[in-house]
Amino acid sequence: QVQLVEFGGGLVQAGGSLRLSCAASGTFSSYSVGWFRQAPGKERELVATIAWSGGDTYYADSVKGRFTISRDNAKNTMYLQMNRLKPEDTAVYYCAASSSAYMATLEGHYNSWGRGTQVTVSS
Numbered sequence: 001q002v003q004l005v006e007f008g009g010g011l012v013q014a015g016g017s018l019r020l021s022c023a024a025s026g027t028f029s030s031y032s033v034g035w036f037r038q039a040p041g042k043e044r045e046l047v048a049t050i051a052w053s054g055g056d057t058y059y060a061d062s063v064k065g066r067f068t069i070s071r072d073n074a075k076n077t078m079y080l081q082m083n084r085l086k087p088e089d090t091a092v093y094y095c096a097a098s099s100s101a102y103m104a105t106l107e108g109h110y111n112s113w114g115r116g117t118q119v120t121v122s123s
Helices: none
Strands: 003-007 010-013 018-025 032-038 045-050 057-059 067-072 077-082 091-098 117-122
Touching (some): 077 091
Antiparallel strands (some): 003 018, 018 077
């Protein structure tokens, strides 16, 4: 398993942008990786995922066209560029890695998790 640490959360006004980073210890080029989020009182949900090759991505409908997931396997880092942020994007964002799927879309497929970073979007 890889160890994951998120960076880049914070407070931003609606319409603004943030870029989250997730650094992995060890080599994660063979893992599919994803971003999840959990808002207060809600279940954790998948935001976006990217295959180990970087060639395929998946986005939740709520963020499609506004968020972009990417990865740099040489740096063992993945990113989530978030544009046109909305108050409903407010949540703790988690990065996760899966060694069991080419592009994991189910939470149960992920076996490594970061501790999360808070993103707050003010109206």
